[in-house]
Amino acid sequence: MTCSLQLVATLIGHDQRVWQAKWNPAAxxxxxxxxxxxxxxxxxxxxGDVIGFDLAAVIETGHRRSVRSIAWAPSGKSLxxxxxDSTIGIWEPANGPSESASTEWECSSTIEGHxxxxxxxxxxxxxxxxxxxxxxxxxxxxxxxxFLAINxxxxxxxxxxxxx
Numbered sequence: 001m002t003c004s005l006q007l008v009a010t011l012i013g014h015d016q017r018v019w020q021a022k023w024n025p026a027a028x029x030x031x032x033x034x035x036x037x038x039x040x041x042x043x044x045x046x047x048g049d050v051i052g053f054d055l056a057a058v059i060e061t062g063h064r065r066s067v068r069s070i071a072w073a074p075s076g077k078s079l080x081x082x083x084x085d086s087t088i089g090i091w092e093p094a095n096g097p098s099e100s101a102s103t104e105w106e107c108s109s110t111i112e113g114h115x116x117x118x119x120x121x122x123x124x125x126x127x128x129x130x131x132x133x134x135x136x137x138x139x140x141x142x143x144x145x146x147f148l149a150i151n152x153x154x155x156x157x158x159x160x161x162x163x164x
Contacts, residue, residue, distance in 0.1 A: 008051045013040055013058075019068050026076025029056060033067035039081060039091070041105075057103045061089055069120045074127045078108070082118035087111065088132055088142075111142060 016035035023030055030042045030053070039059040045052050061067055065084035072079055081089040088111040094104035115136035122131045130142040 009053050011040075011042055011053055013055065014038065016066075019066065020070055022070050022072055024072050024076045025074055029076075031070050031072065031079060033070045033081060035066040037061055037063045037065065037067055037083075039067060039070060039079065057105060059091060059105045061091075062107070063087065063089065065117075068118065071121045071123050071130075073123050074125060079105070080121045080123065080130060082121035082132055084117040086114045086116055086118055086134065088118060088121055088130070113140060114138070 011030075011032065014032065014034035014036050018032050018034045021030055021032040028044050030044060032040050032042070034040075037060070039061060040055065041057040041059070042053045043056040044054075059079075061081055061083070063081065063083035063085050067081050067083050069082040070079060071082075077092065079091045081091065083089070089107050090109040090111070091105045092108045094106045111130075111132075114132065114134040117135040118132050119135060120131075120133045123129070124131070128144055131139060132142065133139045
């Protein structure tokens, strides 16, 4: 059996290389992250055979280096970013958690702990655990809203840093 794929859109706008794109599991949104330190959210729709994309929001993350990875929470109401600056950001719509198509997003938590570049971030299926991995050769599991870090070496290492 052969698979037939057809290009339906090319999304542009990042100033530097794009590292990743992820579909929101609960809303018609696609997020992309880039070396330009931003996340772009695209709203999509399908009318007949035509698929359209519109820029819904640009999240200027404030990360000091590339945003290397992104992950939607299973609810689709928050987005995690992992950066080469060794931090993880948790982003939520400024209008409240029910507005995943919001044009304004705010950082609800910044998580620190990795010694250097964070390469990947992923939510558990229930959304209560967050896994991050980095160039420091470790995978860290962060739990719950406080995201207390449990290093794979088996000891507690860090807490989330709440923004001012």
